[in-house]
Amino acid sequence: MKMFLPMTKKEMNNLGWEELDVILVTGDAYVDHPSFGVALIARVLEDSGLRVGVISQPDWRTADDITRLGKPKLFFGITAGNVDSMVANYTASRRKRRTDDYTPGGYAGKRPDRATIVYSNLVKKYFKDVPVIIGGIEASLRRFAHYDWWSDSVRRSILLDSKADLLVYGMAERTIVQIAEILRKGGSIQDCYGLRGVVYWTSKIPEDALILPSFEEVKLDKRKYAEAFKKFYLENDPITGEKLTQLHGTQWVVQNPPQYPLTQKELDHIYGLNYTRKVHPECLKKGHVKAIETVKFSITSHRGCYGGCAFCAITLHQGKIVTWRSKESVIEEAKKITKMDDFKGIISDVGGPTANMYGYECDKKLKHGTCRDKLCLFPEVCPSLRVNHSKYIELLEELRKIPKVRKVFVSSGIRHDLVLEDKKYGEFFLIKLSEHHISGQLKLAPEHSDSRVLKLMRKPDISKFRRFKSEFQKINKRLRKKQYIIVYLIAAHPGSGEREAKNLKNFVKAELKYRPQQVQIFTPTPSTISTTMYYTGLDPFTNEKVFVEKSERKRRWQKDILLSEKNISDSKFKKL
Numbered sequence: 143m144k145m146f147l148p149m150t151k152k153e154m155n156n157l158g159w160e161e162l163d164v165i166l167v168t169g170d171a172y173v174d175h176p177s178f179g180v181a182l183i184a185r186v187l188e189d190s191g192l193r194v195g196v197i198s199q200p201d202w203r204t205a206d207d208i209t210r211l212g213k214p215k216l217f218f219g220i221t222a223g224n225v226d227s228m229v230a231n232y233t234a235s236r237r238k239r240r241t242d243d244y245t246p247g248g249y250a251g252k253r254p255d256r257a258t259i260v261y262s263n264l265v266k267k268y269f270k271d272v273p274v275i276i277g278g279i280e281a282s283l284r285r286f287a288h289y290d291w292w293s294d295s296v297r298r299s300i301l302l303d304s305k306a307d308l309l310v311y312g313m314a315e316r317t318i319v320q321i322a323e324i325l326r327k328g329g330s331i332q333d334c335y336g337l338r339g340v341v342y343w344t345s346k347i348p349e350d351a352l353i354l355p356s357f358e359e360v361k362l363d364k365r366k367y368a369e370a371f372k373k374f375y376l377e378n379d380p381i382t383g384e385k386l387t388q389l390h391g392t393q394w395v396v397q398n399p400p401q402y403p404l405t406q407k408e409l410d411h412i413y414g415l416n417y418t419r420k421v422h423p424e425c426l427k428k429g430h431v432k433a434i435e436t437v438k439f440s441i442t443s444h445r446g447c448y449g450g451c452a453f454c455a456i457t458l459h460q461g462k463i464v465t466w467r468s469k470e471s472v473i474e475e476a477k478k479i480t481k482m483d484d485f486k487g488i489i490s491d492v493g494g495p496t497a498n499m500y501g502y503e504c505d506k507k508l509k510h511g512t513c514r515d516k517l518c519l520f521p522e523v524c525p526s527l528r529v530n531h532s533k534y535i536e537l538l539e540e541l542r543k544i545p546k547v548r549k550v551f552v553s554s555g556i557r558h559d560l561v562l563e564d565k566k567y568g569e570f571f572l573i574k575l576s577e578h579h580i581s582g583q584l585k586l587a588p589e590h591s592d593s594r595v596l597k598l599m600r601k602p603d604i605s606k607f608r609r610f611k612s613e614f615q616k617i618n619k620r621l622r623k624k625q626y627i628i629v630y631l632i633a634a635h636p637g638s639g640e641r642e643a644k645n646l647k648n649f650v651k652a653e654l655k656y657r658p659q660q661v662q663i664f665t666p667t668p669s670t671i672s673t674t675m676y677y678t679g680l681d682p683f684t685n686e687k688v689f690v691e692k693s694e695r696k697r698r699w700q701k702d703i704l705l706s707e708k709n710i711s712d713s714k715f716k717k718l
């Protein structure tokens with residue numbers, strides 16, 4: 143029988159455990175599903191023979207929650223949750239959110255701002271002699287000095303503010319097991335300083351590291367900030383990446399090269415672990431967790447993304463190398479899903495950061511690392527990728543044949559430029575997608591229509607969207623299906639001013655002919671290329687100046703005109 147990992151002493155007693163090896167602390171509800179980072183890490187550590195407990199959304203004002211499971215033998219692992227706590231707590235207009243999908247009952251305010259720092263300091267207060275390791279998206283993307291939009295300032299590495307002993311960045315499964323192994327054998331945190339995928343600090347300059355401009359320099363000088371970011375970005379490759387260091391006052395923050403991606407065998411193994419795919423009963427007592435709805439019957443088929451979109455953090459967190467699970471492993475997971483009590487025959491998604499990247503990668507990248515002088519998908523899809531949808535088509539077909547499965551949806555986004563690039567299977571993929579894997583709407587993310595903005599975003603030219611749309615319409619007409627493309631757009635991205643916003647409005651009105659529902663105002667989240675542009679006013683890769691709209695009212699105007707029925711001539715940009 144599948145068991146949850148304990149959240150209370152009573153549950154530990156039921157398991158006959160007096161103490162735990164590792165305690166994981168998370169800013170989300172404890173949802174035992176592989177889409178939740180903390181669940182993955184917990185199950186991977188359990189699989190390595192350790193006793194693991196979880197503390198979810200502890201009250202940071204008292205000792206009660208954080209001391210609830212006692213003192214772990216090896217370490218505390220801390221994450222803010224599946225998203226950065228500032229993104230979770232605030233809207234794109236910096237207003238407090240009223241609800242939280244990752245919290246039981248949807249209540250806001252159960253996770254502190256800068257949760258990684260708050261939880262780590264809390265643990266340090268009550269468990270002075272236990273190592274604290276931070277990880278997850280918040281820690282990962284704030285690992286060096288970084289611009290923080292919410293305070294409009296450059297902040298130090300989160301490692302220093304959190305006072306944690308070690309930071310694990312990127313996908314942490316292999317690294318965390320290696321750390322646990324070292325500590326279990328009596329080693330110290332310092333013995334982990336040689337591992338890939340970790341960040342630590344030292345008072346001595348590391349001999350073999352590439353030196354980034356210091357925290358003090360990047361705080362004072364925007365050109366230095368852009369220079370530091372470029373180096374940081376380019377070294378984020380497990381094959382060619384160098385060790386990096388950045389001075390903060392008298393402390394050197396050191397990042398070892400990224401961990402190698404998991405092999406297919408390892409991916410198959412970790413996704414096949416004993417997840418209940420449910421919210422832990424202790425959390426459920428407090429209310430329903432909305433975030434499970436979209437993922438409960440979904441399957442992760444691959445990791446990584448070679449899209450490299452400027453506003454997205456995936457490249458720096460999951461990496462540019464795509465690795466995928468075997469067909470057998472995905473089917474096995476689907477069969478487990480069909481046995482769940484509340485399964486109604488629908489697999490809600492089979493994908494990854496971008497759905498149609500399953501099953502092909504560039505051989506050159508795998509052997510020699512990602513190119514530093516060109517991008518895999520921009521301005522054109524690189525021929526070395528040899529785009530091929532056949533494995534993904536086959537996987538979806540096999541899933542459809544599983545007894546009790548009525549529908550298999552693809553809800554992760556697809557890259558339309560990849561479909562167009564695949565001369566052999568692209569059209570067939572689009573037919574199958576339209577026939578079986580969407581229900582009325584296909585979500586696409588051209589993000590903008592203006593060529594200058596798209597270039598800064600590193601997104602394909604809008605002519606590709608037009609070509610794809612026409613193909614999609616032809617196919618659906620042939621299939622006699624009334625299905626539409628729903629677009630995702632970003633307003634006020636760096637490069638977008640009044641003229642570009644009006645261009646986008648014209649595109650929406652003339653070519654889409656409906657009010658777009660999915661428009662977001664650009665949010666400068668930590669450590670993306672776009673955030674560097676927003677803060678410095680420079681493209682970090684060319685040093686060219688970039689226009690940035692910083693007035694909150696004008697940023698909102700860029701979104702509002704897309705949603706409004708009014709003509710552009712009626713809008714009041716000048717008066718803002």
Ligand code: SF4
Nearest residue numbers: 504507513518524526
């Ligand atoms: S050769 Fe092309 S696909 Fe391969 S890493 Fe370089 S840019 Fe990317």
